[in-house]
Amino acid sequence: MSLYQYAREGNVERLRDALGSDSAAVRKRALELLGELADENDQASIDAIMRAAMGDADEQVRGAAVDALDAIGPDAVEQFLAEVTGSKRSEADWVTAERFARALGAERPELRMAAANALGRLGEPSTLPAVVEALSDPDPRVRLRACQACGAFADPRAIPALIERLEDDPRVRRAAANALGGIATDRALDPLIDLLDDADESIRRIAASALGKANNPRPVEPLARALGDESAIVRNAAVYSVIELLSNVPTKHSHDVRDRVVSELKAADDETVVEPLVEILTQGRQTRQRRNAAWILGRVAEPDSEVAVAALADALADDDAQTAQFAATSLRSLGGTTVETELLGRLDSEHPDDVRAKAVFVLGAIGGQETLNRIEELTNDESKAVRKRAFSAVSKLRAGGV
Template sequence: MSLYQHARDGNVERLRDAMGSDSAAVRRRAAEFLGEVGDGGEQATVDALLRAATDDEDGEVRGAAVDALDELGDGALEQLLSELTGTTGSEAEWVTARKFARALQADRPELRMAAANALSRLDDASGLSHLVDALDDDDPRVRLRAAQACGTFADARAVPGLTGRLDDEPRVRRAAANALGSIGTDQALGALLDLLDESDESLRRIAAGALGKANNPEPVEPLARALGDESAVVRNAAVYSIIELLSNVPTQQSHAVRDRVVSELKSADDETVVEPLVEILTDGQQSRQRRNAAWILGRVAESGSTLAVEALAEALADDDAQTAQFAATSLKNLGGPIVEDRLLDRIGTEHPEDARAKAVFVLGQVGGQETLNRLEDLTDDESSAVRKRVFSAVSKLRAGGP
């Protein structure tokens, strides 16, 4: 049975047995799983990880054991720090930022790694400067954990140090990029722009996903270029960030940014853009982002895009009035047979009144003879809002269009 299956079944004893494997890869993976499914109150598990963290011949296994003890909680991590420093009992009061910061200067890299992990768990920013110093540690495992810890504080004071780690080894680079994204200031995000051209897909994804936090239009063009990325996850992250960017830019810049976004998105592959926009519209949790998705779909999707039209038609019944209105406007912009067919399906009394009224309004702009025939049957509809829209739409269609 595989380690994954043991972890899935919560078979901690088997995972502890695997810590004695001749394979360093197996020991490392077992340590990672113990951190995920183990119990910090179970001393046998803590002891197995302590032995690995202090005595294993492989540095990656020691690092995984340190992280696992960190995941098990403060008590397990304190035991590790006691073990590594030779202190016992009350002498090991490693619960203050000062003592953890002091441990960042220890000779053993595992102790420095544990200290960096511990500092990230404390609600005390006094340790930040020590973590920034640790970004220059000789051991990349320490630099990795220091970068991760800096990300938990999301403090702009760490930006210069983190930026300096963007040319480090891959894992450290990714941790630094994630931390800069968490900080989210213009300086932090500006450091990520060049990562969109990196060969490492993970770095491109991190950068694309973070740049939507910007408060200026600078990332629009680089993100638009990322829509042509060979990686689907990078392309999706870029679209999400473009939508988020529209929600974040100052009002006085929003019109110019919208025009630029539409221009860039229209030149991109339609499917690449439409799918994530539809996902934002249908599954998004933030109203501003969903409104922007509805608005943009009407300007960048093809009129024959069934995916876009169906999502917009569904949004006519959205709880957010502005999202529903933007959806109606976008359907009007798209027009065409698919729009007409989908809206005719939504004028029945089984649909909400407001959604029916909006569907009738759009049909008055894009419909043909079939629409006219169907709407004439609604002139005595029980809803006054629908009747009002019907009379207006019928008049326009009889006159030959809007």
């Protein structure tokens, strides 16, 4: 039976047995699964993981053991540190944090790794200088976890040292980029702009994802270039960040950014842009981002894009009135047969009156003879809002020569 099957069954005993395997890869994977399955009451697993952290012949396995203890919880990490240092565990948090900070200077790299993990979790401000210093540790496994801890602190004081780690081992570079993205000040994000051209796909994705947090329009054009990235995950991250940037940028920059965003997105491949915009509109949880997605779709999607039109038509029923209004104006901007057909299907009484009224409003601007015939029937609708829109739409369509 495989380790995966043992994990599915919750068989931690078999996973502990796998720690005696001759294969380092098997031992490492068993530790990763134990970290996911065991809890702080599973002392047998914690003891087995601590033995691996202190005695396994393979450094990657020892590192996996440290991370497994961290995944189980703070008590497991403290047990490990107490076991190695001989310290007491019944201390105030700040005392514990100071002890962990001292452990960053320990001879055993596994102890330094565990200390960095623990300090990131505790977040005691007084220990940040020690964590920043650990970014220069001779062991890349320690530097990796120090980067992750700095990301948890999200303190701008770590920025210069994190920037230096962008030239490090690949895993450390990724952790440093993630940490800078978590700090998210303009000073932290600026170095990530250059990483959009990095050879490492993961680095490009991290940079693209983080740059949407900027408070200035500088990342717009670099993110727009990333819309042509060979990697789909990088392109997707870039679209999300462009929308986030538009949502977060200060008001004084908003008009400039909005114009540049539309210009750059129009120049990109339609499928690359439309799919994530539709996902933001239909599944997003942040109102401002969904509003912007609804607004931009009307300016960058093709009029015959069925997925965009359907998403905008669905958004006519959105709980947020401004999102619904942006969806209506975007449908009007797109126009065409696809929009007309979609909205004619929204006129039936099974749809909410406000949706029907918005559909009539759009159809009054884009419809043809079939639309005119259908809307004329609605001048006797039971809904006052629908009737009002219907009379106005009929008038516009006739005035337009329909």
